[in-house]
Amino acid sequence: KSKAKRFSRDEPGKTFKDIAGSDNAKKDLTEIVDYLKHPEFYQRLGAKLPRGLLMVGPPGTGKTLMARAVAGEADVPFFSISGSEFIEMFVGVGASRVRNMFEEARKESPSIIFIDELDAIGRSRGAGVGGGHDEREQTLNQILSEMDGFSPHETVVVIAATNRPDVLDPALLRPGRFDRKVTLDRPHKQAREKILEIHTKAMPLADDVDLAAVARRTVGFSGADLENLANEAALFAGRDDSKVVRMKHFDMARDKVLMGAKREQNLSD
Numbered sequence: 471k472s473k474a475k476r477f478s479r480d481e482p483g484k485t486f487k488d489i490a491g492s493d494n495a496k497k498d499l500t501e502i503v504d505y506l507k508h509p510e511f512y513q514r515l516g517a518k519l520p521r522g523l524l525m526v527g528p529p530g531t532g533k534t535l536m537a538r539a540v541a542g543e544a545d546v547p548f549f550s551i552s553g554s555e556f557i558e559m560f561v562g563v564g565a566s567r568v569r570n571m572f573e574e575a576r577k578e579s580p581s582i583i584f585i586d587e588l589d590a591i592g593r594s595r596g597a598g599v600g601g602g603h604d605e606r607e608q609t610l611n612q613i614l615s616e617m618d619g620f621s622p623h624e625t626v627v628v629i630a631a632t633n634r635p636d637v638l639d640p641a642l643l644r645p646g647r648f649d650r651k652v653t654l655d656r657p658h659k660q661a662r663e664k665i666l667e668i669h670t671k672a673m674p675l676a677d678d679v680d681l682a683a684v685a686r687r688t689v690g691f692s693g694a695d696l697e698n699l700a701n702e703a704a705l706f707a708g709r710d711d712s713k714v715v716r717m718k719h720f721d722m723a724r725d726k727v728l729m730g731a732k733r734e735q736n737l738s739d
């Protein structure tokens with residue numbers, strides 16, 4: 471376990487084209503992409519880069535994907551870590567991982583740091599059960615001090631994702647920290663159809679497949695649910711020994727994904 475990677479570093483791969491819908495979020499992020507591409511140009515103008523950006527939205531709406539796409543569009547390295555990894559870590563380990571990651575990102579600037587599940591470490595201090603979350607608090611403090619310590623020529627943007635912005639420590643939202651919010655919503659009908667198109671691109675579809683109809687029948691599905699649905703449809707086709715994926719496979723897949731979602735809901739409340 472001690473040899474586990476401290477954080478992951480990816481070459482950019484995703485772009486805005488891989489994301490259907492979320493047009494407002496893309497528009498907001500274009501400014502940051504442009505800055506990351508031409509930092510000197512902006513710095514000469516005296517423009518400062520927004521340091522931290524909070525990506526807010528329900529599970530599976532593409533927060534991680536969107537952060538990756540910002541890196542891809544700007545063609546800069548992407549460093550990521552997840553808040554949930556810090557739970558049950560020894561005191562000091564979380565803070566040192568954060569320090570290392572920021573150091574690497576600075577070295578390779580312009581770059582992006584992505585912190586998934588920020589709420590796992592960024593909960594309001596003192597709100598924990600039983601208190602004494604030393605580790606979590608140290609990790610959070612390290613993130614804050616790293617963000618405060620950026621110098622103007624260091625072109626590093628920190629993007630954090632959460633589906634619980636309401637529980638975040640207010641210290642995280644102060645100016646110079648995560649002071650910008652980008653919201654991702656569950657996709658509306660047209661976006662659902664486009665998401666289905668993206669995730670069935672490599673599938674041989676039968677002529678009877680009507681993705682617009684599938685989109686109409688999947689109100690409330692997230693992008694991740696739709697990706698899952700497309701894959702389940704292909705699996706049903708395989709089980710049917712069919713060389714193409716038919717509409718009935720999409721219908722079966724929809725029922726299966728819906729059942730799964732219902733089961734999860736029953737478990738959690």
Ligand code: ATP
Pocket residue numbers: 488489490491492527528529530531532533534535536586631633657665668692693694695697
């Ligand atoms: P979580 O909160 O559960 O971490 P998330 O919001 O970070 O989820 P992602 O992990 O980015 O969501 O999304 C999961 C997958 O769902 C993506 O890798 C992508 O394949 C698909 N997906 C989600 N939204 C979209 C979208 N708008 N367009 C295309 N694919 C999408």
